[in-house]
Amino acid sequence: MISKTIIMFGIIIVLSSALTGVVVYHFTANSNQATMITKTATPTVFQGVTRTYYIASDEVKWNYAPTGMNVITGKPLANDSVTALYTQNGVDRIGSVYLKCLYRGYTDDTFTTLQPRTAQWEHLGVLGPVIHAEVGDTIKVVFKNDCRIPTSIHPHGVLYDKASEGAPYNDGVPDSEKPGEAIPPGGNFTYVWNVPERAGPGPHDPSSILWMYHSHVNEITDTSAGLVGPIIITRNGEANPDGTPKGVDREFVTLFTIFNETRSPYLADNIKTFTGEDMSQVNMTDPNFWESNLKYSINGYIFGNTPGLDMKQNTHVRWYVAGMGGESDIHSPHWHGNTLLIDGMRTDMVELLPMSMKVLDMYPDNVGTWLFHCHVNDHMQGGMLALYTVEKNNGTQGTNSSGENLKIGFSTDVANPTTGQPTQLKVDFINTPTNSIEEHVDYKVTVMKGTTQVYSTSLLHTADGSVTIPYQFQDVGSYQVVVEVDGIWFMPVSETAEFQINVASSYKLM
Numbered sequence: 001m002i003s004k005t006i007i008m009f010g011i012i013i014v015l016s017s018a019l020t021g022v023v024v025y026h027f028t029a030n031s032n033q034a035t036m037i038t039k040t041a042t043p044t045v046f047q048g049v050t051r052t053y054y055i056a057s058d059e060v061k062w063n064y065a066p067t068g069m070n071v072i073t074g075k076p077l078a079n080d081s082v083t084a085l086y087t088q089n090g091v092d093r094i095g096s097v098y099l100k101c102l103y104r105g106y107t108d109d110t111f112t113t114l115q116p117r118t119a120q121w122e123h124l125g126v127l128g129p130v131i132h133a134e135v136g137d138t139i140k141v142v143f144k145n146d147c148r149i150p151t152s153i154h155p156h157g158v159l160y161d162k163a164s165e166g167a168p169y170n171d172g173v174p175d176s177e178k179p180g181e182a183i184p185p186g187g188n189f190t191y192v193w194n195v196p197e198r199a200g201p202g203p204h205d206p207s208s209i210l211w212m213y214h215s216h217v218n219e220i221t222d223t224s225a226g227l228v229g230p231i232i233i234t235r236n237g238e239a240n241p242d243g244t245p246k247g248v249d250r251e252f253v254t255l256f257t258i259f260n261e262t263r264s265p266y267l268a269d270n271i272k273t274f275t276g277e278d279m280s281q282v283n284m285t286d287p288n289f290w291e292s293n294l295k296y297s298i299n300g301y302i303f304g305n306t307p308g309l310d311m312k313q314n315t316h317v318r319w320y321v322a323g324m325g326g327e328s329d330i331h332s333p334h335w336h337g338n339t340l341l342i343d344g345m346r347t348d349m350v351e352l353l354p355m356s357m358k359v360l361d362m363y364p365d366n367v368g369t370w371l372f373h374c375h376v377n378d379h380m381q382g383g384m385l386a387l388y389t390v391e392k393n394n395g396t397q398g399t400n401s402s403g404e405n406l407k408i409g410f411s412t413d414v415a416n417p418t419t420g421q422p423t424q425l426k427v428d429f430i431n432t433p434t435n436s437i438e439e440h441v442d443y444k445v446t447v448m449k450g451t452t453q454v455y456s457t458s459l460l461h462t463a464d465g466s467v468t469i470p471y472q473f474q475d476v477g478s479y480q481v482v483v484e485v486d487g488i489w490f491m492p493v494s495e496t497a498e499f500q501i502n503v504a505s506s507y508k509l510m
């Protein structure tokens with residue numbers, strides 16, 4: 001017999017990478033497989049930026065139906081016994097206004113000036129500020145608790161150590177090493193979360209994904225009080241400077257949850273404040289009292305009160321939807337009027353369980369005001385409905401109205417260019433005093449994407465004074481079209497105009 005024994009010495013191969021640190025593989029005798037025995041503690045190198053957010057948990061009187069109307073029917077909430085049950089205040093009912101503890105953004109660590117919520121994010125309602133970051137970044141949240149209950153911020157998805165997990169439980173780590181687990185009233189803490197690859201979009205995800213953050217001292221009562229907010233992580237290289245995804249014109253975050261105000265730590269206060277000092281008329285065992293405190297809400301709004309769900313036709317709209325709550329919180333958000341893509345599949349609804357986080361892309365082609373509601377029967381009846389509006393989009397068009405020598409008019413055909421179809425760039429040269437087309441113009445057109453020139457004509461002459469240049473945009477994003485005039489009627493004249501175009505993905509490919 002020939003001995004097949006092969007004597008090999010263990011070989012140690014060290015692979016290093018700037019991004020992943022050092023990984024040590026150990027090959028053993030008679031083995032074709034590398035067995036990873038050690039992954040050294042060299043941390044991921046975070047080459048991105050540190051994004052700092054100032055967030056406090058604040059006590060806020062929140063109105064679930066600030067218009068007083070059932071916006072879906074156009075009728076006052078008080079006029080109907082069902083809508084009245086959830087919204088009308090009385091000696092035995094709290095009504096539509098409740099004291100809650102909510103995350104709110106501030107401008108700095110003095111927590112004196114609220115970060116203004118722009119019209120674009122008005123729809124967030126009870127949700128905390130959006131934390132945007134790109135893979136490779138570090139997120140720093142300077143947090144202050146101004147509620148009477150201990151609170152924390154526990155993030156989903158991003159990379160944290162025990163100090164910044166924001167959740168107390170028996171994990172064998174001493175409390176002294178978990179300072180972020182519960183911030184007492186008046187206290188503060190700075191959470192630091194890293195955003196490695198595994199916190200960002202996976203191969204089948206779109207360019208950005210949703211995570212949620214919430215308080216996790218008493219997870220049930222904290223979230224019933226309203227302590228929840230969104231984190232959006234964009235793939236490395238696909239983010240704008242503010243962390244939002246490139247080529248996405250509009251982002252919406254909507255949370256579908258039945259806020260159970262009888263599980264809020266403020267229940268006794270709310271009864272006392274809103275039903276009368278003696279509280280004697282409130283029957284805690286009355287099933288209608290219980291039901292009146294269930295708020296079938298989208299971002300803390302019921303019966304169509306969610307504001308600001310507006311967008312432009314034929315733009316790239318990204319919907320981040322999430323669920324939260326108890327076993328009744330199975331939701332099925334449904335959009336009327338337009339369709340969406342999720343995981344490469346077409347739909348007009350999506351299913352949500354508590355703390356589900358899903359991303360859908362919409363290219364609204366259908367102008368109008370449309371229903372956006374949970375499709376569960378009981379939830380519709382309880383007011384889990386909103387309206388969204390698609391406004392007609394006339395695309396980029398305009399003139400350099402300050403043009404002294406002549407005005408330059410610009411438009412595109414199609415109005416909303418995409419990467420999937422050719423676009424005509426239309427330029428008109430207009431005599432400033434007479435407002436009529438100026439003939440015999442020497443001009444040059446350049447298309448820029450950021451600082452990169454992607455197209456340029458040579459110096460051309462138009463006898464007509466109106467030109468059409470066919471152009472096919474290759475990538476989504478915003479472009480600048482620069483029109484330079486060099487002469488009119490063979491005389492040197494200098495005028496320049498710049499126009500911005502937002503190019504979306506091809507509707508078909510989407």
Ligand SMILES: [Cu+2]
Nearest residue numbers: 331374376379
């Ligand atoms: Cu529902």
